[in-house]
Amino acid sequence: MSDALKKTVQEAFNEPGCATNRAKSAEARKKGCAKPLTPGAAAGGCAFDGAMITLQPIVDVAHLVHAPLACGGNSWDNRGSASSGSMLYKTGFTTDLTELDIVMGKGEAKLYAAIREIVETHAPPAVFVYATCVTAMIGDDIAAVCKAATEAFGTPAIPVDVPGYAGSKNLGCKLAGEMMYRHVIGTVEPERMTDCDINIIGDYNLNGELWQIKPLLDRLGIRIIGSLSADARYRQVAVMHRARVTMLVCSHALIGLARKMEDSWGIPFFEGSFYGISDTSEALRTMCRMLVERGAAEDLMDRCEALIAEEEAKARAALAPYRPRVEGRRVLLYTGGHKSWSVVSALQELGIEVVGTSVRKATETDKARVIRIMGDETHMYENMAPKDMYATLKAAKADILMSGARSQFVALKARTPWIDVNQEKHEPYAGYMGMVDLVRAIDRSVNNPVWEDVRRPAPWDGPGDAPRPATGLRPAAAPEDPAPGPVNDPKDFEDC
Amino acid sequence: MARLTRPRRALSTNPLKSSAPLGAAMAYLGIEGAVPLFHGAQGCTAFAMVHMVRHFKEAIPLQTTAMNEVSTILGGAEQIEEAIANIRKRAHPRFIGIASTALTETRGEDVPGELREVLARRRDFGDLKVVYASTPDFEGAMEDGWAAAVTAIVEALVPETDPQQRNTDSRQVNVLPSACVTPAEIEEIDRLIRAFGLTPIFLPDLSTALDGHLAEDWSGRSLGGTRLDDIPAMARSAATFAIGESMQGAARLLGARGGMPVQVFPSLTGLRAVDGFVRALMALAGTADAPPAIRRDRARLQDAMLDAHFQTGGLRYAIAADPDLAYALSSALAGMGAEAVAVVTTSGTNPIVELIPAEEAVLGDLGDLEAGARKAGAGLLIAHAHGRHAAQALGLPLLRAGFPINDRLGAQDICRVGYRGTRAFLFEVANAVLSHPHDAARPEDFGAAPIEPEFEHDRPQTAPH
Numbered sequence A: 001m002s003d004a005l006k007k008t009v010q011e012a013f014n015e016p017g018c019a020t021n022r023a024k025s026a027e028a029r030k031k032g033c034a035k036p037l038t039p040g041a042a043a044g045g046c047a048f049d050g051a052m053i054t055l056q057p058i059v060d061v062a063h064l065v066h067a068p069l070a071c072g073g074n075s076w077d078n079r080g081s082a083s084s085g086s087m088l089y090k091t092g093f094t095t096d097l098t099e100l101d102i103v104m105g106k107g108e109a110k111l112y113a114a115i116r117e118i119v120e121t122h123a124p125p126a127v128f129v130y131a132t133c134v135t136a137m138i139g140d141d142i143a144a145v146c147k148a149a150t151e152a153f154g155t156p157a158i159p160v161d162v163p164g165y166a167g168s169k170n171l172g173c174k175l176a177g178e179m180m181y182r183h184v185i186g187t188v189e190p191e192r193m194t195d196c197d198i199n200i201i202g203d204y205n206l207n208g209e210l211w212q213i214k215p216l217l218d219r220l221g222i223r224i225i226g227s228l229s230a231d232a233r234y235r236q237v238a239v240m241h242r243a244r245v246t247m248l249v250c251s252h253a254l255i256g257l258a259r260k261m262e263d264s265w266g267i268p269f270f271e272g273s274f275y276g277i278s279d280t281s282e283a284l285r286t287m288c289r290m291l292v293e294r295g296a297a298e299d300l301m302d303r304c305e306a307l308i309a310e311e312e313a314k315a316r317a318a319l320a321p322y323r324p325r326v327e328g329r330r331v332l333l334y335t336g337g338h339k340s341w342s343v344v345s346a347l348q349e350l351g352i353e354v355v356g357t358s359v360r361k362a363t364e365t366d367k368a369r370v371i372r373i374m375g376d377e378t379h380m381y382e383n384m385a386p387k388d389m390y391a392t393l394k395a396a397k398a399d400i401l402m403s404g405a406r407s408q409f410v411a412l413k414a415r416t417p418w419i420d421v422n423q424e425k426h427e428p429y430a431g432y433m434g435m436v437d438l439v440r441a442i443d444r445s446v447n448n449p450v451w452e453d454v455r456r457p458a459p460w461d462g463p464g465d466a467p468r469p470a471t472g473l474r475p476a477a478a479p480e481d482p483a484p485g486p487v488n489d490p491k492d493f494e495d496c
Numbered sequence B: 001m002a003r004l005t006r007p008r009r010a011l012s013t014n015p016l017k018s019s020a021p022l023g024a025a026m027a028y029l030g031i032e033g034a035v036p037l038f039h040g041a042q043g044c045t046a047f048a049m050v051h052m053v054r055h056f057k058e059a060i061p062l063q064t065t066a067m068n069e070v071s072t073i074l075g076g077a078e079q080i081e082e083a084i085a086n087i088r089k090r091a092h093p094r095f096i097g098i099a100s101t102a103l104t105e106t107r108g109e110d111v112p113g114e115l116r117e118v119l120a121r122r123r124d125f126g127d128l129k130v131v132y133a134s135t136p137d138f139e140g141a142m143e144d145g146w147a148a149a150v151t152a153i154v155e156a157l158v159p160e161t162d163p164q165q166r167n168t169d170s171r172q173v174n175v176l177p178s179a180c181v182t183p184a185e186i187e188e189i190d191r192l193i194r195a196f197g198l199t200p201i202f203l204p205d206l207s208t209a210l211d212g213h214l215a216e217d218w219s220g221r222s223l224g225g226t227r228l229d230d231i232p233a234m235a236r237s238a239a240t241f242a243i244g245e246s247m248q249g250a251a252r253l254l255g256a257r258g259g260m261p262v263q264v265f266p267s268l269t270g271l272r273a274v275d276g277f278v279r280a281l282m283a284l285a286g287t288a289d290a291p292p293a294i295r296r297d298r299a300r301l302q303d304a305m306l307d308a309h310f311q312t313g314g315l316r317y318a319i320a321a322d323p324d325l326a327y328a329l330s331s332a333l334a335g336m337g338a339e340a341v342a343v344v345t346t347s348g349t350n351p352i353v354e355l356i357p358a359e360e361a362v363l364g365d366l367g368d369l370e371a372g373a374r375k376a377g378a379g380l381l382i383a384h385a386h387g388r389h390a391a392q393a394l395g396l397p398l399l400r401a402g403f404p405i406n407d408r409l410g411a412q413d414i415c416r417v418g419y420r421g422t423r424a425f426l427f428e429v430a431n432a433v434l435s436h437p438h439d440a441a442r443p444e445d446f447g448a449a450p451i452e453p454e455f456e457h458d459r460p461q462t463a464p465h
Helices: A003-013 A026-031 A047-055 A069-073 A099-103 A107-122 A133-137 A142-153 A169-183 A209-220 A234-238 A255-265 A277-293 A299-326 A344-349 A364-374 A386-394 A405-413 A431-446 A450-455 B020-028 B042-056 B069-074 B077-091 B102-107 B111-121 B142-157 B183-195 B230-236 B245-258 B271-285 B292-312 B323-334 B351-355 B366-376 B385-394 B418-435
Strands: A062-065 A127-130 A157-160 A197-203 A223-229 A245-249 A269-272 A330-334 A353-358 A400-403 A418-420 B003-005 B034-039 B095-100 B129-133 B169-177 B199-202 B237-243 B262-265 B316-320 B339-345 B360-363 B380-383 B398-400
Touching: A003 A169, A047 A062, A047 A127, A047 A169, A047 A223, A047 B042, A062 A107, A069 B042, A099 A107, A107 A127, A107 A142, A127 A142, A133 B102, A142 A157, A157 A169, A169 A255, A197 A209, A197 A255, A209 A223, A209 A277, A209 A299, A209 A431, A223 A234, A245 A255, A245 A277, A255 A269, A269 A277, A277 A299, A277 A344, A277 A431, A299 A431, A330 A386, A344 A353, A344 A364, A353 A364, A386 A405, A400 A405, A400 A431, A405 A418, A418 A431, B003 B351, B020 B034, B020 B042, B020 B095, B020 B142, B034 B042, B034 B077, B077 B095, B077 B111, B095 B111, B095 B142, B111 B129, B129 B142, B142 B230, B142 B245, B169 B183, B169 B230, B169 B245, B183 B199, B183 B271, B183 B292, B183 B418, B199 B230, B230 B237, B230 B245, B237 B245, B237 B271, B245 B262, B245 B323, B245 B351, B262 B271, B271 B292, B271 B323, B271 B418, B292 B418, B316 B323, B316 B366, B323 B339, B323 B351, B323 B418, B339 B366, B366 B380, B366 B385, B380 B385, B380 B418, B385 B398, B398 B418
Parallel strands: A062 A127, A127 A157, A197 A223, A197 A245, A245 A269, A330 A353, A330 A400, A400 A418, B003 B360, B034 B095, B095 B129, B169 B199, B169 B237, B237 B262, B316 B339, B316 B380, B339 B360, B380 B398
Antiparallel strands: none
16 A cells, blocks of 8 residues: 555544544544454455445546456446436446556556547546556556646546555545545535535435435525535536535545535535435434524525425325335344434334344444334344344244345345345435335335245145135036038138 | 457447456356355455346355455465355355456465465365466456366366276266356256257356255355266266367366367357257267257257348347357357447457457457447447447447346346257347337438428328327
8 A cells, every 4th residue: 555545544534523433542543443354254345446436426527447357347337326417427437457558567658548538539527547456556656647637638637546455345435535625626616606505425316316305405495516426517526615514414434524624614514314204304404404504594494394394294194005004014124324223213103113223334323323213222233144134034033124235135035025225226215205115115025925926835845725726717618529611721711 | 250459549438348257256156065255355356246146136155355455465375264264164165266356466476376285284174175266357358267267177176087097978978168158058058968868067057056046045155056076077078068169278178187079169059050069969979860859949940040031131230248159149140141240359368259250359348339330330239238328329229148137137047059049049139120110211211302291181190000
C-alpha cells in the first residue's frame, strides 16, 4: 500500500462522527475497524468493489477500471441503480491489462490512452479512474496520469485510488467519499440556490427507490441539489457544498464525508431512513426542521406535517386489505444496519411476527432500537452460518426469510419463501408507497401455492396425498363404431 | 476462414470476456464434493461468485484465501494453508481446486512448490485432494481457465499407466467437455454415447452439479459432478474424446497417461459435426449401425434444416463468444447459408479461431460487436446477456449464448449439441429472425411515388390489421 493510501485509510478511521468509534479507547481507535479476513471463510467484496458501487450510480460519468480483466469484466452491469438520463454509467470501461502490459510496465501509458479514447468517443463530464490490486502493486501512479489527462484533454479525470486489498467493501465506500471530497465536491458553483436545497448521501436509487421519495420532496418544494450518488449527474456531486442540509441515508460508511462537509462548509447533516412508514415521516420531519433552522420559511413545518398525515393515512388504508393475508406469519430478517429495525414496526403493525433480526453492520443506536421494538435481545444475532439458517428454516421456525441475495438459495433450498431486501432486489421499497409494495411482495410470496407443491412427497416416498378425484374429467366414452365410407380419408384434409 | 485481428487501442468498452479464474472455478464445481478456492483478494472471489450465481441461479461455494496487503507483500502460502484448514472445518469437502488470480500471479509466487510443502507437512489434509491451476486474470479467458483446471486435475489425479500392464475397459470412454458445454449438453452427449452401448466418464461433469436440482440437504460443496473415484479410473478407458479445441492439451495429457487414442471434436453443433461424432462412436462400439432413436433424431434435424433455411439462408449476423463457442455456432450456421459479418472473440491462444467461417475475428469486446454489426448491417446478434445493450442500441434481436446469461432463466438447460440440440438451435435462430418486426414496405422504398392523397379515405386511420 502506498504511503498516501495508508494515510487516507488512517484518516478514514479517525472519525469523530461515528458513534462506535467514540466509544472506543484512543488506542483501539487507531487500529480502525477493519477486521482481518479469514482465509477460506471470507465472503463479500473488496475495497475496490465498495468504491465502485458508491460512485457508479453517477450516471453521466465514464467509470474506467484500471486492471486486468476480472475486476471490471466480472462486475460491470450488475447493479440496479436507475438513471433518469444518461446511460453512460452502464457501460463497462476497463484497460483490460494483459501480461505484456504488466511485464513491460505499460500500465500508465495504456491508462492515459484509454482516458483519451473515452473523452473522444463519449465526451463525458468526467472520467473516474479506479485503481485495483494489480495496478497499485506494479506502482502505476493513477493520480499523476489523471492530472496529466485532465490538463491534456480538458475533461476532469478523477483518481479513485482504492485497490481491493486495502480492505473491505465498507472501507471502499468510505474512501470513495473521501475521493469525492478531495477532487470533486466544491469544484463547480450552482446557477441558483434556494433555502430548500438538500444533499442526499448514501442512497443509490436501486430500482428507482429515490423516485418513490422525490414526489414527497417536490410537494414540499425541497430540491435535491447534491447527490451521492442516487441518479446523480457529475455536476450534482460537484455542487454538494452549496446544500443547506445533508441527509445521510443508510450509510455508516459515508458519515465521514457528511461530517467533513459540515466542517468545511457548515452543512449540518442527519441520519435518516426511507424504509418503513414511521421512519419516512421522521426523516421528512427532521429534514424540514433543519431547513427551517437554516432559514427556510417557517410554514415548511406545517406543510410537512400535513403531508405526513395525508400520506400515512393513505398508506395504512392501502395496507389494510393485506392484513388477513399476512397476519401470523413469522419472518426472519437477515440484513444489516438500520434495516435491522426500520421495517420491523411496520411488519408488526400488520400482525407479522418477526422471529429474529440480524444486527450486522448495525450501530449501538440501531441495536437499542431493535431492543425497544422487539422487547429484548433474544431475537438479535450477529452472523448466522448458512447451515444453521437452513436448519432454522427447515424446522419451520420462520415462514419467510427477508435478506440479501446471498442467502436466497438457503431459503429456496429449504423450500421457504424469500424476499430480497438488499441491494440486488428488483423492486423498490422506499417511502410510503414502497412499504405497501413490500407487503404486497410478502403476500405474493407466502401465499403462492408453489410452496405446498415443492414440499409434497414424491410418489415413491410414502403415501403423500390421496389421489385426487378425477373431477372435471369426463368418463371415457365407449368406443364408437368406426365411421364407414371415405370420411377418414386423409385426402379430405389436404386443403386444410 | 477468419484472420485474427487485435485492435490497437487502450480501452475495452463493455467487456465480453469472463476471467480465466472464473472458468477454472466452474470446472472445479463439476467435481463431486468440491470447493473451489481463489488465491487472491476477497473481491476477486466475490465478483466471480456473483457472476456465476446470477447465471446458474444456484448457491456457488467459492472461497478465497483473502489476501491482504501484508500477505501480498510477504507471500500467501500461509493464507492457502489456513484457507484449506478452514474450508475443511466448515464444508468437509473431498476436493479443493485452487485457481490463482492476477494479484498473486503479479507477485509471482511459487504456489505449486509451497502447496507441496503444505500437503507434506499437514498429514491431517491426507483425505483431501488438492489441485492447483495457474490462471492469471490478465491472460486468456474463461475457456482457458477451465482448460487449465482440467489439465491440472488430470495431472494430479490420473496415474501414469504402463501400456503393457493396461487393463483396458473397451466400452469406457473419457469425455472432456470445454467451458461452453452446458449441463443439458452433457446430458445429451451422455445419451448419444450410451445409445451405442458405451459408458462415458465426463471430466468435469456439470450435468449433476449445476443442472439446477433441489437437493435434500444444505451443503457448502458442489452438489454433484465427476465422482472422485472415477478420475483415476479414466486411465483404463478405451479412448479420450475432447469437445472443443481448447481441451486439446488436457486430452493429450490424459491420452498419454492412459496410453489411449485421443480425438478432438471442435464442435458437436451442426449436422456434419454430429455425424463425425456418431461415426467415432460407431467405430468405438464396433458397429456399422445406429439405434433407431438416433436415426430418427437425424432425420428430424434434416427436416428442421429445410424448414429453417428460409430464415437462415442469406442471414447476416454478428457473434461474440469465446473461441470454441463462436466456432461451434458459426460453423453450424455457415452450413445453413448464414453469414457471420462480425465476429468478436476473447482468446488468441485457441487455433480454432482461424477456422471460424468469417473474414475476420476481432479479439475484442461488446463495443466491437456493436460497431461491427452496425457497419455490416447485421440482422441478428449472438452473444451473452450483456449483448442486450448492443441489441437495444441497434434494434436487433439477440440470441443469448455463452456466459453469463443472467437476465433469463434456464441457462443450464440450453442444449445446442447433437442432432436434437442442433435442431433446437436452428429453430431458435429462425424464430429470432421471425419475431423481429419489420416495417411494412411502402411505395417510396422502391422509388415509386406514394398514392395520390385524393384517393385516400379522409377518415383518421385506425390501427391496421
